[in-house]
Amino acid sequence: MRMNKAREFRHLTWLKSKRSARHNLGSSSVLSLTLGEVGPLPPAQQVGDAHPAGDPELVELISGTYRAPPEGVLVANGAGEANLHIAMTCLAKGCEVLAERPAYHSLVEVSRFLGARVVHFDRRLEDGFEVDLEQVKARLSQRCRLVILTNHHNPSCALSGADRLRALAEIAADRGARVLCDEVYLDCAGEDAPPPLATVAENAFSVNSLSKAYGAGGFRMGWMIADPDAVRAVKLLRDHTTIAPSRIGEEVAKNILRRRREFLGRTASLTRRNTEAMERWVRSRPDVRWFRPPSGTICFPRILKRTPTVEIAQRYFDREGGLVCPGEFFLKPGYFRVGLGGDPGRFGPALDALGRVLDATG
Numbered sequence: 001m002r003m004n005k006a007r008e009f010r011h012l013t014w015l016k017s018k019r020s021a022r023h024n025l026g027s028s029s030v031l032s033l034t035l036g037e038v039g040p041l042p043p044a045q046q047v048g049d050a051h052p053a054g055d056p057e058l059v060e061l062i063s064g065t066y067r068a069p070p071e072g073v074l075v076a077n078g079a080g081e082a083n084l085h086i087a088m089t090c091l092a093k094g095c096e097v098l099a100e101r102p103a104y105h106s107l108v109e110v111s112r113f114l115g116a117r118v119v120h121f122d123r124r125l126e127d128g129f130e131v132d133l134e135q136v137k138a139r140l141s142q143r144c145r146l147v148i149l150t151n152h153h154n155p156s157c158a159l160s161g162a163d164r165l166r167a168l169a170e171i172a173a174d175r176g177a178r179v180l181c182d183e184v185y186l187d188c189a190g191e192d193a194p195p196p197l198a199t200v201a202e203n204a205f206s207v208n209s210l211s212k213a214y215g216a217g218g219f220r221m222g223w224m225i226a227d228p229d230a231v232r233a234v235k236l237l238r239d240h241t242t243i244a245p246s247r248i249g250e251e252v253a254k255n256i257l258r259r260r261r262e263f264l265g266r267t268a269s270l271t272r273r274n275t276e277a278m279e280r281w282v283r284s285r286p287d288v289r290w291f292r293p294p295s296g297t298i299c300f301p302r303i304l305k306r307t308p309t310v311e312i313a314q315r316y317f318d319r320e321g322g323l324v325c326p327g328e329f330f331l332k333p334g335y336f337r338v339g340l341g342g343d344p345g346r347f348g349p350a351l352d353a354l355g356r357v358l359d360a361t362g
Contacts, residue, residue: 157296
C-alpha cells in the first residue's frame with residue numbers, strides 16, 4: 001500500500017538514541033523548570049472543554065506582552081503545531097519555499113512533505129550568521145509562497161534586528177510571498193529583543209513557545225501572531241486537526257507569562273555563565289571557531305577537522321558518554337550545535353570531555 005512518508009528527522013532520532021549520555025551539550029532549551037516552579041494550578045479549573053482560539057485571558061497576556069492585537073493571536077499546541085498549520089495553509093504542491101541554511105530540519109522537511117520545492121539562502125559564520133538580503137532577493141522567485149527563517153537563528157542564535165527582517169518581509173511581499181519567522185529563542189534576548197516580526201510586517205507569521213527560553217517544553221504550549229485574516233485561515237485548518245490547545249498547558253502558560261521577567265532572568269543567568277565558559281574553551285582550542293551569540297541557549301561552532309562532525313559526535317558518545325548535535329542535521333557539516341542552557345556545574349566537564357575527543361581526532 002502506498003503512503004506519503006516524511007523523511008527521518010535525524011536530529012530527533014539522534015537525541016532519542018542518546019538519552020543515557022552523561023554529558024549533555026545537545027539540549028537546545030534552558031534547564032527545565034519543575035511543576036512546583038510553574039504552579040500553582042487552580043483546583044476548580046474546568047478541563048472538559050477548551051477555547052478554539054485559546055483561553056481569552058492567555059490571549060490577552062500574549063497580546064499585551066508582544067503588543068499584538070488579540071485577534072492576531074492564536075494559541076497552539078507547541079511551536080511545531082503552529083509551524084505545521086502555517087505551512088499547510090500557505091503551501092501547495094509545486095510551489096517554492098525559500099529557507100535559511102543552516103536550518104532547523106523539520107521546518108524544511110514539512111515544506112517538502114507538502115510538495116513544495118525548497119530553495120536556500122545561506123547564513124555564514126564569517127558574517128555572524130546574519131541574513132543576507134541581497135542573497136534573499138536573488139533566490140526568491142515568483143513561485144515562492146513562503147520564506148522560512150528563525151530569530152534567534154537556529155542553530156547559531158544570531159539575532160537579527162527589526163529593520164533587517166522588516167526589509168526581508170518587504171522583499172517577500174513584492175513577490176507575493178509570506179514569511180514564517182520561528183521566534184522560539186527570541187525571548188532570551190530580554191529587553192534587547194526586537195518585536196515579533198508579525199507585529200511590524202503584515203505578511204509575516206511569528207511563532208513562539210514556552211520551550212527554549214523558559215524550560216517548559218513538556219507542556220507543548222506555543223502561539224502564533226499574524227494579521228487577523230491569516231489567523232482565521234490557520235484556525236479553520238486547526239478546526240480539522242487538534243481543534244484547541246491544552247487547558248492545563250494554558251494555565252501554565254499564564255503563570256509563566258505573568259512571571260516572565262523572573263523566568264527570563266533565570267535563563268539569562270544560566271546562559272551567561274555557560275557562554276563565558278564556552279568562550280574560554282574556544283580560545284583554548286586552535287581547532288574551533290565560533291560566533292558568540294548575544295543571548296540565547298545555543299551556539300554553532302565550526303570544527304576544523306578532516307573527520308566528519310557526525311562521526312566525531314558519535315565518538316563523543318561512545319568514548320565519553322557525551323551528547324552533541326552535529327551540523328549535518330542542520331544542513332551544515334563541519335559544525336556542532338552546542339546547548340548553552342544547562343547546569344553550569346556540568347557544562348565545563350562536558351566541554352573538557354569533548355576536547356579530549358577532538359584531541360584524538362584528525
